[in-house]
Amino acid sequence: MRAFADLLERLVFTASRSAKLRHLERYFASAPDPERGWALAALADGFETRYATPAMVRALVEERVDPTLFRLSYDYVGDLAETVSLIWPAVGSATVTEAKQAGEAPGLAEVVETLARTGRAERPALLADWLDRLDPSARFALLKLLMGGMRVGVSARLAKTALARFGGVELDRIEEIWFGLTPPYADLFAWLDGRAPPPQVDGRLMFRPMMLANPLEEADLEALAPDAFAAEWKWDGIRVQLAAADGEAKLYSRTGDEIGASFPEIAGAADFHAVLDGELLIVRDDVVRPFNDLQQRLGRKRVTRKQLAAHPAHLRVYDMLFEAGEDLRALPLDARRARLAAFVARANKSWLDLSPEVPFAAWDDLRAHRGDARDAGIEGLMLKRRDSPYLAGRPKGPWFKWKRDPLSADCILMYAQRGHGKRSSFYSDFTFGVWRGEEVTPVGKAYSGFTDAELRQLDKWVRDHTVDRFGPVRAVSFGLVLEVAFDSLHRSTRHKSGLAMRFPRISRIRWDKPAAEADRLEALERLIERPAAAPPAE
Amino acid sequence: MPATPGPDPESWLTVEAGGLYCRPGDFYIDPHRPADRAVVTHGHADHARPGNGAVLATEGTLAIMRARYGDAAWRAAQCAGYGETVRIGPVAVSFAPAGHVLGSAQAVLEYHGARVVVSGDYKRRRDPTCTAFDPVPCDVFITEATFGLPVFRHPPDAEEVAKLLAAQEAFPERPILLGAYALGKAQRLIRLLREAGVDRPIYLHGAMQALCDLYEAQGVPLGPLVPVAGADRKRLAGEIVLCPPSALADRWSRGFKDPLTAMASGWMRVRQRARQRNVELPLILSDHADWDELTATLEDVGAPRVWVTHGREEALVHHARARGFDAKALSLVGREDEDADGEESAP
Known part of the structure; x- marks a missing residue:
C-alpha cells in the first residue's frame, strides 16, 4: 500500500506524460506480485464496487475524533476521504493498540483479497483496522479506492504504455490481449518479466483495439492519390465495436468499456458470429438525430420503453474484424468491406446498416460534399486507403478524418487560469463569453489553438488587465476579443448561457476588434445543431 | 504557580489597533504599524516591520531586521540574549527560544507577580538552524494557531x-x-x-x-x-x-x-x-507547530489561561477548553500564512 500510495501521490501532482510514464515504469519494476497487478487494475479500470460509503466512513471517524474538530477540519479540507486520512488518530495514540503498531501495514493485495470474501456488515471494522495500520497518504489511497473517485490523471492507455516500456514489448501486443486478462495479471507480469510466454486468452467476445484515423490537413491532399482511397461520411455518433458469438453479444466503446446494457435493442439482438466496427447513432424515421439525442441514452444502466421509442439506437458499420471466428484484419479494406456488405445484407436487421461509400473521382468532388456536411448533421468525411489492413492504434498514413470546417464566434476573454506543468507560469486556460444584453455571459473554455508566441502575448495581456484574483484564476477587464472555433453547439441546462460548445479552441486573437463588437448570445443560438433534414447524398 | 496577586493580565496586555500592547511598559509586541517602543519575537516580515522607535529583540532577530531594512529598521535597538532580563518601566521582559527561525524568541513578560508568555511563532521539532523551543511556566500562554486543525500533522x-x-x-x-x-x-x-x-x-x-x-x-x-x-x-x-x-x-x-x-x-x-x-x-515542511505540537505545548507549559492568536483559532480554543484550560481567541490582524506571496518572495 505504501508504494502504491506514493505512486498515486506522484501521479496526482505530475502533469507531463513522460514524467507520469517514468513513475509508472519505476513502480512496475519495483513492486512485487500480486501488489503491482492490483495497482494496475486500480489505475486502468478502478474498482467497480463501492466498498465504502461516505456515511460509513463518517461514522467511523466520528467514533474516534471530537465532532467539532472533525467538522472544522472537513470545512477546511473540503474532501471527506482526505479529511479522514489526515485526522485519523495516528499510530501510537490511545485508540491504536500496541499490537497494531508492531503489525505490518496491509498491502493492496491483502485489501482486495480480503474484501472479496468479506460481507457488507464486517466492512466497517475491517476498514477501521486498516486505517489504524496505515499512514495518512496510504489511508487516502485506500479510501479513494474503496469509495471511488480516485482521479490521478492516468488513462488505461497510459498505464499500458508504461507496462510495454517496462516489459520491452510492443504496446499493440498488450492491447490485443488486454481485454482477455483479469487482475491481478500474474500471467501478464510473468511474460513482461521474461519468465513466461505471452498469456493465452479467450477472444470470442473480447474487445479488440480499434484502428483510429489522423486529422487531414488540406495540404496533405495533393500528395495522396484519389484512386487509392475510399471515402465515407464521418457520422456524429460514438465509435463502437460489436462482438457477437454463440447467442451472446458485447457492445464496446472506443476505450473498451462495455455499454451493451444501455443499448439492449442492439446487444440483445445480435444473434450472429462476428466482430463489427461502426458508429452508434440515434436514428428515428430514417433520420440521424443530433449527438445530443444519443447522450440521452449513454451511461444508463437500465433503459425504459419510452427511451427506446424516443431515441432508438442504430449501428452503422464500416468495418469487420472477424467473421465466424476468422480474423480479417490483415486483409485489405476493400476485401473486408465486400465481406461486410454481404454480411449486413444476410443479417437483415432493422438496427444495422452499412455506412455507404461516397463516390468521387477527384479531391474537389469531396470538397464540395464536405461543404454540405454541416446541413446534413454529420461531422465530415473519412478517407481510408483501399489496401489498408486493420491496425491497432493510430498509424500514420492509411486513415484520415477530414472534419467539416468549424463554426466560429467572436468572444470576449473573461477569466484566465494558470496552466499546468510547462505552462504553470502562464495564464493559459481561458474562459470567454458573449454579450447578453449589457452583460457578458460565459459560453466556453479553451486552452489551445494559439502558438507559444501568442501565449506569451496573452499571458502579458492577462497580467496587465487583471481586475480580480481567485486563487490561480484572474478576472480580466472586458477588452480582448478571441475568435473561437468549435465543432458544434448544443443546448445545455448545465451552463448559465444555456449553450455547450464541442471542442472549442482559439483560432485567432482579435487584437484589433473592440469588445463591443463581439458576438451576442442570440447569434450563437442560431448555430445550435438541428437534426439532419434528409440523409446525405449517396 | 501561586494565585496571581496583581491585576488581571487582561487589564494590562490588550489588543489595540497597532497590535498586542503592554500598557504598564508602554510597548507593543510585534506591532504591525510603527510603534515608539517594540519587542520583536522574530524576523519574519509580518512580525518585524520597519520604522519602529526603540526595538528590543535577540541578536539574530536584530541582524535579520538590519539586513532587510537597513537604516529604516529602527531608531534605537537593544539586544537581549535568551534568559536575560530587561526592564521596561515596571515590566520585566526576557526571551526564551521559540525554535521557529534563527533568533526567534518567546517574549516573557512579568508584572506584579504575573507572568505572560507571548510565544510568537514556534515549533517543537528539531531544527539545525536555531535553538529549540523552551517551555516557560506561566499564568497566561499566548499561542499561535497557524496549523490549528487536527488535519495538520507534519511528517518527519x-x-x-x-x-x-x-x-x-x-x-x-x-x-x-x-x-x-x-x-x-x-x-x-x-x-x-x-x-x-x-x-x-x-x-x-x-x-x-x-x-x-x-x-x-x-x-x-x-x-x-x-x-x-x-x-x-x-x-x-x-x-x-x-x-x-x-x-x-x-x-x-x-x-x-x-x-x-x-x-x-x-x-x-x-x-x-x-x-x-x-x-x-x-x-510538507513547516516552521510552525503542527496540531500535535500545539496541543502538547499547552500541556508542557501548563498555563491555566491560553490566548490564541492568528491561524485557525476556533479549533484550538475548543480543544483547550475541553482539556480544562481557560482559553480564548485574540484577534490579531496583519499576520500572514507562512507561504503567502508577501515581500519575502520578491525576486
Missing part, C-alpha cells in the same frame, strides 16, 4: 527530504526548483539536505542570498551555495535551485529546461492547496 523532516532525493534520482535530467520561504525555511532545508549527504552546490535565487549569508555569519554553516543568476540555466540538470515560492509561477522560472517544481510548506499537507500551487512535488 527526513521523510520529506527523502522524497526530494527520490525525485532527483528518478529525474536526473531535470533541474529541481524548490520553493521555500527565504527566511528560515530555506536555510533549514539546506541544512537538512547537507545532513542527508548532499554536498554538491545548491543554487540560489537572488532573493535567498542575503539571508543565507546572514545565517552563515551567525554560525550556521550551509555548505557550497551558488547564485543561479550567473549560472547557465540550461545546464542545471539534476541540481537543486532554491527560490521563493512565488518565483515558481513567476516569469523567472521560464529559463529552466523542463524543471521539476517542488515546494516546502506545511500547507502542502492538504492536496487542494498543494494543487493550487501547481507544484509537481509538494513537501
Whole structure:
C-alpha cells in the first residue's frame, strides 16, 4: 500500500506524460506480485464496487475524533476521504493498540483479497483496522479506492504504455490481449518479466483495439492519390465495436468499456458470429438525430420503453474484424468491406446498416460534399486507403478524418487560469463569453489553438488587465476579443448561457476588434445543431 | 504557580489597533504599524516591520531586521540574549527560544507577580538552524494557531527530504526548483539536505542570498551555495535551485529546461492547496507547530489561561477548553500564512 500510495501521490501532482510514464515504469519494476497487478487494475479500470460509503466512513471517524474538530477540519479540507486520512488518530495514540503498531501495514493485495470474501456488515471494522495500520497518504489511497473517485490523471492507455516500456514489448501486443486478462495479471507480469510466454486468452467476445484515423490537413491532399482511397461520411455518433458469438453479444466503446446494457435493442439482438466496427447513432424515421439525442441514452444502466421509442439506437458499420471466428484484419479494406456488405445484407436487421461509400473521382468532388456536411448533421468525411489492413492504434498514413470546417464566434476573454506543468507560469486556460444584453455571459473554455508566441502575448495581456484574483484564476477587464472555433453547439441546462460548445479552441486573437463588437448570445443560438433534414447524398 | 496577586493580565496586555500592547511598559509586541517602543519575537516580515522607535529583540532577530531594512529598521535597538532580563518601566521582559527561525524568541513578560508568555511563532521539532523551543511556566500562554486543525500533522523532516532525493534520482535530467520561504525555511532545508549527504552546490535565487549569508555569519554553516543568476540555466540538470515560492509561477522560472517544481510548506499537507500551487512535488515542511505540537505545548507549559492568536483559532480554543484550560481567541490582524506571496518572495 505504501508504494502504491506514493505512486498515486506522484501521479496526482505530475502533469507531463513522460514524467507520469517514468513513475509508472519505476513502480512496475519495483513492486512485487500480486501488489503491482492490483495497482494496475486500480489505475486502468478502478474498482467497480463501492466498498465504502461516505456515511460509513463518517461514522467511523466520528467514533474516534471530537465532532467539532472533525467538522472544522472537513470545512477546511473540503474532501471527506482526505479529511479522514489526515485526522485519523495516528499510530501510537490511545485508540491504536500496541499490537497494531508492531503489525505490518496491509498491502493492496491483502485489501482486495480480503474484501472479496468479506460481507457488507464486517466492512466497517475491517476498514477501521486498516486505517489504524496505515499512514495518512496510504489511508487516502485506500479510501479513494474503496469509495471511488480516485482521479490521478492516468488513462488505461497510459498505464499500458508504461507496462510495454517496462516489459520491452510492443504496446499493440498488450492491447490485443488486454481485454482477455483479469487482475491481478500474474500471467501478464510473468511474460513482461521474461519468465513466461505471452498469456493465452479467450477472444470470442473480447474487445479488440480499434484502428483510429489522423486529422487531414488540406495540404496533405495533393500528395495522396484519389484512386487509392475510399471515402465515407464521418457520422456524429460514438465509435463502437460489436462482438457477437454463440447467442451472446458485447457492445464496446472506443476505450473498451462495455455499454451493451444501455443499448439492449442492439446487444440483445445480435444473434450472429462476428466482430463489427461502426458508429452508434440515434436514428428515428430514417433520420440521424443530433449527438445530443444519443447522450440521452449513454451511461444508463437500465433503459425504459419510452427511451427506446424516443431515441432508438442504430449501428452503422464500416468495418469487420472477424467473421465466424476468422480474423480479417490483415486483409485489405476493400476485401473486408465486400465481406461486410454481404454480411449486413444476410443479417437483415432493422438496427444495422452499412455506412455507404461516397463516390468521387477527384479531391474537389469531396470538397464540395464536405461543404454540405454541416446541413446534413454529420461531422465530415473519412478517407481510408483501399489496401489498408486493420491496425491497432493510430498509424500514420492509411486513415484520415477530414472534419467539416468549424463554426466560429467572436468572444470576449473573461477569466484566465494558470496552466499546468510547462505552462504553470502562464495564464493559459481561458474562459470567454458573449454579450447578453449589457452583460457578458460565459459560453466556453479553451486552452489551445494559439502558438507559444501568442501565449506569451496573452499571458502579458492577462497580467496587465487583471481586475480580480481567485486563487490561480484572474478576472480580466472586458477588452480582448478571441475568435473561437468549435465543432458544434448544443443546448445545455448545465451552463448559465444555456449553450455547450464541442471542442472549442482559439483560432485567432482579435487584437484589433473592440469588445463591443463581439458576438451576442442570440447569434450563437442560431448555430445550435438541428437534426439532419434528409440523409446525405449517396 | 501561586494565585496571581496583581491585576488581571487582561487589564494590562490588550489588543489595540497597532497590535498586542503592554500598557504598564508602554510597548507593543510585534506591532504591525510603527510603534515608539517594540519587542520583536522574530524576523519574519509580518512580525518585524520597519520604522519602529526603540526595538528590543535577540541578536539574530536584530541582524535579520538590519539586513532587510537597513537604516529604516529602527531608531534605537537593544539586544537581549535568551534568559536575560530587561526592564521596561515596571515590566520585566526576557526571551526564551521559540525554535521557529534563527533568533526567534518567546517574549516573557512579568508584572506584579504575573507572568505572560507571548510565544510568537514556534515549533517543537528539531531544527539545525536555531535553538529549540523552551517551555516557560506561566499564568497566561499566548499561542499561535497557524496549523490549528487536527488535519495538520507534519511528517518527519527526513521523510520529506527523502522524497526530494527520490525525485532527483528518478529525474536526473531535470533541474529541481524548490520553493521555500527565504527566511528560515530555506536555510533549514539546506541544512537538512547537507545532513542527508548532499554536498554538491545548491543554487540560489537572488532573493535567498542575503539571508543565507546572514545565517552563515551567525554560525550556521550551509555548505557550497551558488547564485543561479550567473549560472547557465540550461545546464542545471539534476541540481537543486532554491527560490521563493512565488518565483515558481513567476516569469523567472521560464529559463529552466523542463524543471521539476517542488515546494516546502506545511500547507502542502492538504492536496487542494498543494494543487493550487501547481507544484509537481509538494513537501510538507513547516516552521510552525503542527496540531500535535500545539496541543502538547499547552500541556508542557501548563498555563491555566491560553490566548490564541492568528491561524485557525476556533479549533484550538475548543480543544483547550475541553482539556480544562481557560482559553480564548485574540484577534490579531496583519499576520500572514507562512507561504503567502508577501515581500519575502520578491525576486
